[in-house]
Amino acid sequence: MPGSLVLGAYLALAALGGGRSEAEPPRPDGSLLWVHLDGVARLPSLIALTEQLPADVSILVTLPRGTDLPPTTGRMILRHxxxxxxxxxxxxxxxxTPDALLWVGGGLRPAxxxxxxxxxxxxxxxxxxxIMMRGAGWPWLARSVVPFFDRALVAGDAAAERLARAGLSDDRLEIAGSLDAPAPVLPCNERERRDLAQSLGARPVWLAGDLPLAELPSIVAAYLxxxxxxxxxxxxxAPRHADEAPAFARALNDAGLRVAERAxxxxxxxxxxxxxxxxxxEMGLWLRLAPLAYLGGTLTDGAGGRHPFEAAALGSVLIHGPVTMPHAxxxxxxxxxxxxxxxxxxxxxxxxxxxxxxxxxxxxxxxAGWDVATQGAEVANRVADLIRVSLAHPAPSGPAAEAPALANPASA
Known part of the structure; x- marks a missing residue:
């Protein structure tokens, strides 16, 4: 097969290449899950996922070379x-000697x-x-490497089609969402929520939350x-900075608006x-009271900004400006x-x-927002199930080997 010949040539050339082995810390006893991430931005999702795995499973995390490795935390060992x-x-x-491999995003490494x-x-x-570290210079390489995976979870039909064209059989493909860290559930004082909701009655309410002072003129114009x-x-x-609340109050009063100050x-x-x-x-309180929310910092080039899944997970309809970093x-x-x-x-x-x-x-x-914000938890549950099955069947696998008994979606 052309793919096998190309892979053989690639492996032969790789064996002649440079790159020395590096000193490694001791391997922990017991089961070891190896997770390869395409960047440190994936770590929060992985940390949330590992909370669903047995406590005696150690986690080896590899990141691309050149990445600054965060400190080792808990049962995670971080390496290049x-x-x-x-x-x-x-x-x-x-x-x-890992017992199973979870490969998340990024380019594949054939050797x-x-x-x-x-x-x-x-x-x-x-x-x-x-996806291929060496790019298009190695035709047919994808068709030799992709079938090494026993199962693939991809977001959308287009990604599934690309994997199918690369040789992954349909029974190993599964459509799923992104592997996100679960959206945090912002707390609130339920008694205060109930009292304020009763006070507001049927009034239409919207929220401008995490608002920098520079955006106040736009908010006033929108309200009017x-x-x-x-x-x-x-x-x-809700101002972004508590110490700016007096300046907000002055500006709102100067605009002729009737203001009540919680402070x-x-x-x-x-x-x-x-x-x-x-x-x-108290963003958790305000988001529960206001069905519609504008999240601040997205109209101006302001640093930071709250993650929109916080609000979406509470059922808020969201409005934002064009500045979406760092949550683009x-x-x-x-x-x-x-x-x-x-x-x-x-x-x-x-x-x-x-x-x-x-x-x-x-x-x-x-x-729709709730679906997107909570999808990551469902995917994490599915991935955790597949990892547990893999760790229970740590047999060799590959294109010529029988895939482990990873449960199909219909039987999971």
Missing amino acids: VPHEGGGSVQAFLDHW LLAKARMPKLLVEGAPDPQ HASRTAHRLLLIL EGDEPEDGTQVYLADGPS AAWARLDAAGAARVILNGAELGRAVEALLAPDKAAAMAH
Whole structure:
């Protein structure tokens, strides 16, 4: 087969390449799961996943060479992935003797995968211009390497089709979402939530949360626009920095808005237009009271910004500006699912608030956002199940070996 010949040529050339074996720390006793990540940004997802694995399973984590390795934490051992060349791969495998491999995203390494004789699970990987370390210079290589995996979980039909074209059989393919860390459930005081909800009654409410002071003019403009049609509209405003709350209060009063300040013990009365929180510490409360939320820092080039899954997991309909870093991937997924709306300025924000206060539109968006935000937990559960099966059947695997008995979705 052309693929086998190409893989043989690649492995022969890799054996002649450079790359010395590195000193490794001792291998822990017992079962060892080897996880390869394409970057440190994946670590929070992995940490959440490992909480579902038996406590006696140790985790060896490899990251691309050149990555700054975070300190070893808990039962995780963090190392650089070995060189493809020379005897580095075999020395690495002989030392660690992993019982199963979870490969998450990134480019595949043919020499490493060809010699790794243990159950192998691929998550969020598919043949694209980045998947093979040597790129398009090795035609047919993907068709020789991809079948080494016993199962692949990919997000979407396009990725599944690419893996199928690379030779992975349908019974080893599974459509799943991204392996995300679960969205944190923001706490709130239930008694306060209940009392405030009773006080607000049927008033339309929206939230501008984690708001930098620079964005306040846009929020005021949006409120004035939306309040023309939304009778008795209430804005809950949570500043990003607690020490800026007095400056927010002055600016809101100067704009002619009737403000109630939580720091002063005020409650939102019937004539209150803005309820000013005293900082970001009660976001869980505000998100439960306001079905519609604009998350701050996305209209200006501000640093940071809250992860949108916090709000989406609580059923909030989300609005954001064009500045989505450092959570661009999460925002893109929410946008694609129809769970968020992007705006460019205060005028567009006002029109978006006006439109999305309609319950019929909000319900569909909120449900879509909840699906996206909680999908990672479902995928983590599935991956954890497959890992447990793999660790229970640590037999050699590969294109010529029978795949371990990883449960099909229908029987899981």
